[in-house]
Amino acid sequence: MTNADAETLEGKTLSVYSYMVKEGKPVGPREVMRAINLSSPSVAYWHLQKLETSRLLQKNQYGEYIVKEKVSVTGHLWIGKNLVPRLMCYALFFLGVVGTEMVIIASQYFLLKETPSLDLVYLAVTNVVATTLFLGEGLLMRRKNKTAQRANKDTCDPTK
Numbered sequence: 001m002t003n004a005d006a007e008t009l010e011g012k013t014l015s016v017y018s019y020m021v022k023e024g025k026p027v028g029p030r031e032v033m034r035a036i037n038l039s040s041p042s043v044a045y046w047h048l049q050k051l052e053t054s055r056l057l058q059k060n061q062y063g064e065y066i067v068k069e070k071v072s073v074t075g076h077l078w079i080g081k082n083l084v085p086r087l088m089c090y091a092l093f094f095l096g097v098v099g100t101e102m103v104i105i106a107s108q109y110f111l112l113k114e115t116p117s118l119d120l121v122y123l124a125v126t127n128v129v130a131t132t133l134f135l136g137e138g139l140l141m142r143r144k145n146k147t148a149q150r151a152n153k154d155t156c157d158p159t160k
Helices: 003-008 011-023 029-036 041-053 086-111 118-155
Strands: 057-059 065-067 076-079 082-085
Touching: 011 029, 011 041, 011 065, 011 082, 029 041, 041 057, 041 065, 076 086, 082 086, 082 118, 086 118
Parallel strands: none
Antiparallel strands: 057 065, 076 082
16 A cells, blocks of 8 residues: 555545445445445545545445455554554553552552552553553544544535
């Protein structure tokens, strides 16, 4: 996939592609329209043609589209058939680390009746900050994609 094709996968087009991968079977423009909540079948058809031109979808003899190639999407990871922002995965990783550190600190304080070491407390605070940053950036990315989808819906609508 070229850089031009990678730029194709954003906004509603990314939503259509993600839906197509999740379905894993041939679907038509009306199904896509209903699933992605597009304004008309012609808008769905426009996005499907865009993906077909990028060689990501293939049209069968019945006029339905199927995913030809599952590609990596910038800033996202495929987990099974779900597209997840990469930053959210990092946030979940650090959340697990913070949880483990909290269990260690709590067991030292409550079970062993010891004051947790300052090193461990600093490490926990640093990981809480990292979790917050990754989660915040992941949510901003998600919000930006949703805003782009709304704008794309208005500007890419061939019926308007």
